[in-house]
Amino acid sequence: QSGYWFGKLDTRPLSLFRLFFACLLIKNAIYNIPLAGDFFSDFGYLPRLVLFDSLVRTSRFSIMDSISHTWMAVGFFMIWIVVALCLLLGYRTKLFSIINFVIVLSVHERNVYILNGADTVIRILSFWIMFVPLGNYYSIDALSKRFALYRKSSNIKDLRVNDKLHTTFVFPVRMIQLQISIIYLFSFFEKMKGESWKNGEALYYALQLKSLTLPTGDWVFEITPLWVMSALSYFTLAVEALFVFLVFFPIGQPFFKLVALGMGASFHISIALTMSIRDFSLVMLISYLIFCEPDWILEIDSKMRKSLQKLRLIIHSMNSPLWLLIAMTREADIIVDTNVTNHKQIDKFSAIYYQDGNRCQGLDAWVAVVSYFPMGNLLLYALRFDFFRLCIRSLFTVWVKYLVLPYPDSSSVILTNQQDLNTLSIDNFGRISRFIVLFGFMFGVVWYNLSYLVDTEDLDEVLPVNTSISDVVRIVGLWQRWQLFAPYPRTIDGWIVAPGKFEDGTTIDLRTGNSVNDEMKRWFWGPGMRWKKYEANLYRKQYKSIKFAWAAYYCRYYNVIESRSQGSRLATLELHYRFRRSHAPEEDLNEYETSVLWKHWCFSEYKY
Known part of the structure; x- marks a missing residue:
């Protein structure tokens, strides 16, 4: 189906992925700070002099090649934290997704000897997400677009969250999904070169690796019968072999995709509960968000919202932080009383009311407001503190003052209705150029992985990729090999x-x-x-x-x-x-x- 590969897709799953992926990036950046001196400076275990002497290849790029001192490396990781925070908030998302990729690539190329499979997944995801819109939902960028429309029209309807879909050209999204599927598929191929996976003993050997197991893994190894371990070894092979076929099967969707995600989730949760393999299960589960149907997210969103009666706002000032609340909610949730919100009466009233007419004040007002957001209940404890509420109010007030909003005019033309959000930023030339570029990168990724599927244990003897393709794949950070306990677990x-x-x-x-x-x-x-x-x-x-x-x-x-x-x-x-x-x-x-x-x-x- 051409529409599946070249049509349009709601970007809500991409925005949700951004939130979780940015949190993982922040965690990685913070964890690198204590290691700045040991692994990323000239005074640690891998000075640049040693690195450049015989260990690095020519087809690479790293800003950290210019960093010599520990304080410089710490500063670099602090910049990474700021960039990841901007991604989390959805502020200038495209720009900071590009900067994040440059930072991730620089960190990884500076010291490849401490990287595991999770780092590779983070790096390649950081590359692919540069080509998709991550900030259409749950972001400052989305708020900024609505405020820009309102400043032009002065109609509050342009400020509200609407039900129109923000879509994008689907091919780049399919490339991300294909990249995740490639991880499983080529890991399966690598495992098939080892006897321990074929005879079902792989998990038995994997759980003997005390350097990689949790205490729970030690316990599982002691009590689990060998036949159960064999069954779980074969289940691992089934997940890796079937994943790509189930998620891309042309019929029976989204059922088969849900089966694949369920099998994969159970697989990764099992790993997370028994083995101390840093971030791998976490980043793979986060990547599953890109496979989610928008309807699934909307359904979960509605389940997480606390059911309350509709609120009515009367705003006393154009500098009121409640303008941000208006821009974050739908008209079906919160009503703005336009009878009093006009040029003459704008400074006389300020209140939040329930639909039944009862006024909502103090902490009750905060609770009522955050209950309209999916994760709002998580803030209820923090909202009990006056200082926390004061900080939020002050921040929002400064933000609204910076926006310099005009007085509302309900009689003005609604600009939102004049824009087709389904066709924004997508044209034929853009589609063709994206297809050519991304197809070329994916071709290089597949070829690069295929080059390792030869019957040899010596990496230096592996059939090399074409030099030009190899250089491109490596310099853009897409180098990868999925030897996940393959061809057999370490003995x-x-x-x-x-x-x-x-x-x-x-x-x-x-x-x-x-x-x-x-x-x-x-x-x-x-x-x-x-x-x-x-x-x-x-x-x-x-x-x-x-x-x-x-x-x-x-x-x-x-x-x-x-x-x-x-x-x-x-x-x-x-x-x-x-x-x-x-x-x-x-x-x-x-x-x-x-x-x-x-x-x-x-x-x-x-x-x-």
Whole structure:
């Protein structure tokens, strides 16, 4: 059906997606601040000198390449928070979606060794959403458009939320949906190269990875029969193999799409409840909002609103914050009494009334107002505090004063009725140009993923993508590979220990400050979770320059920053990977082993 790919679509799901995705971006930016010195400065574990020496490719872009100090990295993340807040509020949404993508790409290219699958999803979503309108609903942009119409017409009807749909060219939205589906499809293909998924033992091995499991996952591993784990392994394959077909099946919609989203949601919720894989389930569930039908959102919206009788407003001033309330609500919810809201009477009355004539004042008025919004009930507790109400009122008053609104004139022409919101900003040239550009990017994404589907475990031997396509995919941040516990879950689980010997004979684990032991540091939440990926990369890959930088960091920290005197300085250190091999069903737990990754001396006289 041509309309499915090249028609129009209500943008309400995109706006709802923006709200949740922006919150996730803010969380990521905040979590990066404590890591600014360790992972994003020249005084941490990956200085730019090491990065540029042999680790980076030419087809890349990162503003953070110019950042050397910790305070500069912190400032960069603070800017990211502001940008994400603007996205959350829907302020100049298109501009800040572009800026956000540049920031996300810059952060990821600065240190790819701490990234997991969730980061890749965030980056590629940040790219694709630049091509769709995110601010038509639930945004400052939408309010600004209504205020602009009102300033031209002076008719309050132009200020109200109306029932006309804000639609967009659907092809860019389908590309986002296809990108999400590609994650599942190519993860399935990658899994089919491993025997553990075919014989149903994959989940049994995955739940042995203590570095990736929650305490609930440990409990599930202990009590779950092997046949249940096998069934869940096959369910994972079913979700990944069927998702793309169910959401794009040409008949039986939206039923099949709802089945796919339900299967996927149960899959990701199960992961979130048992494994500490940072943000992956969360970002995938957020991406599902783009698949939602507008009718589903409207139905949920109506269910979340508290049922109250209609309100009637009498506004005393053109600087009243209640003008924002008018712009946020429909005429069916709140009536503006135009009999008193005119040039002569505008400064005489100010009140909120129920439809039965009873006046609504104080906290009751606030409760009545927020009850007309879907998430309004979440504010009820905060509204009990006078300071919170004062802040909102002051902010809204300043905003309305800035708008310089004209006196209302109910006899003026309604401009909203003269505009076809279904055809705004979309023309034939725009459709064709978007189709060509986005189809080209999607072609590159598919080709890039296909290039990895060869029977080899060595990434360096994988059949390369055409160089020009590869460069484009990488430089725009669409590089991706979906080895999600594929072709089989890791069979080795461990952590890095850094035993350091001081000149006075003291030996400690430099990472913890304690004696070396077999207690694995497990991160369940917070910024420290990025260490898990960093440690795994250092063990699996021969990044000698990174290992050298890590060891040199300890020498600098203990001998320069702490200014230890001769005789108590750090002399030598090693980086060990302390690990345990997974065991097959019915076999005993394996003992810990040690792999020496690096040996280092801080002074030449201690060379060995």
